[in-house]
Amino acid sequence: MVVNKLMEFFVNELSDQQFDALAGGLTFDQNGLIPAIAQQYDTGEVLMMAWMNRDALAATLQEGRAVFWSRSRDALWRKGETSGQTQELKELRWDCDNDTILLMVNQTGVACHTGRRSCFFNALRGGQIETISEIEISPDKLYGK
Amino acid sequence: MVVNKLMEFFVNELSDQQFDALAGGLTFDQNGLIPAIAQQYDTGEVLMMAWMNRDALAATLQEGRAVFWSRSRDALWRKGETSGQTQELKELRWDCDNDTILLMVNQTGVACHTGRRSCFFNALRGGQIETISEIEISPDKLYGK
Numbered sequence: 001m002v003v004n005k006l007m008e009f010f011v012n013e014l015s016d017q018q019f020d021a022l023a024g025g026l027t028f029d030q031n032g033l034i035p036a037i038a039q040q041y042d043t044g045e046v047l048m049m050a051w052m053n054r055d056a057l058a059a060t061l062q063e064g065r066a067v068f069w070s071r072s073r074d075a076l077w078r079k080g081e082t083s084g085q086t087q088e089l090k091e092l093r094w095d096c097d098n099d100t101i102l103l104m105v106n107q108t109g110v111a112c113h114t115g116r117r118s119c120f121f122n123a124l125r126g127g128q129i130e131t132i133s134e135i136e137i138s139p140d141k142l143y144g145k
Numbered sequence: 146m147v148v149n150k151l152m153e154f155f156v157n158e159l160s161d162q163q164f165d166a167l168a169g170g171l172t173f174d175q176n177g178l179i180p181a182i183a184q185q186y187d188t189g190e191v192l193m194m195a196w197m198n199r200d201a202l203a204a205t206l207q208e209g210r211a212v213f214w215s216r217s218r219d220a221l222w223r224k225g226e227t228s229g230q231t232q233e234l235k236e237l238r239w240d241c242d243n244d245t246i247l248l249m250v251n252q253t254g255v256a257c258h259t260g261r262r263s264c265f266f267n268a269l270r271g272g273q274i275e276t277i278s279e280i281e282i283s284p285d286k287l288y289g290k
Contacts, residue, residue: 044189
């Protein structure tokens with residue numbers, strides 16, 4: 001297990017030059033941000049969408065887990081830092097226009113701050129707005145209140 | 146078949162009041178846009194990410210297919226209008242923060258203008274940038290050049 005962990009980190013370890021080439025090929029918006037979708041690597045569930053700046057992308061690759069940029073806190077947001085619900089990075093992908101990232105991750109527990117597995121729990125069904133997934137862990141428990 | 150088609154449209158048909166409640170609950174950014182992820186409803190493939198304004202959302206629901214806002218053309222973009230590679234809307238979902246849409250769609254052919262099924266065909270593997278999916282239809286054929 002320890003060997004596997006080390007190998008995974010090695011895969012994600014890039015030289016500064018390699019990281020510059022990768023980040024330089026991506027289009028960050030006027031605020032220096034790029035949208036990043038997190039998808040559960042084996043089931044295909046779309047878990048959430050958040051934003052990354054260049055530092056968040058670097059931290060994601062260095063640490064092998066999803067790190068976003070929090071627009072509300074104006075700071076790096078290590079997903080799961082408070083709740084323990086981390087996203088292990090399985091693979092970094094990006095699109096044809098180089099302006100959206102797709103993180104293939106292994107989600108520990110739940111992705112959503114409401115305690116649901118995925119943040120996409122609102123749906124329009126039969127002309128009505130419905131909540132389509134259940135709370136799996138109470139937010140009080142997640143955030144130790 | 147005709148009956149099924151009519152029923153689907155009925156499901157997606159909202160009164161003006163219902164649409165106002167739905168759109169009013171979503172957060173559009175300073176440019177009046179909201180990101181919309183398109184996911185193949187049965188396989189879970191993330192196909193693409195694009196943007197919608199309020200009119201694009203209304204058209205998507207009215208027409209039962211993905212309609213985006215093209216930031217480069219500054220116009221409504223009926224996905225597949227030129228290429229025939231349309232995305233039938235199966236379900237509209239959105240996230241906990243009401244600021245990202247997830248379209249569950251049935252993609253005809255390919256989603257990407259390069260002729261690949263998904264736009265997310267770039268991946269970092271073993272420290273190298275790799276193209277992880279093949280061109281299924283030549284862009285020349287898609288766009289009738």
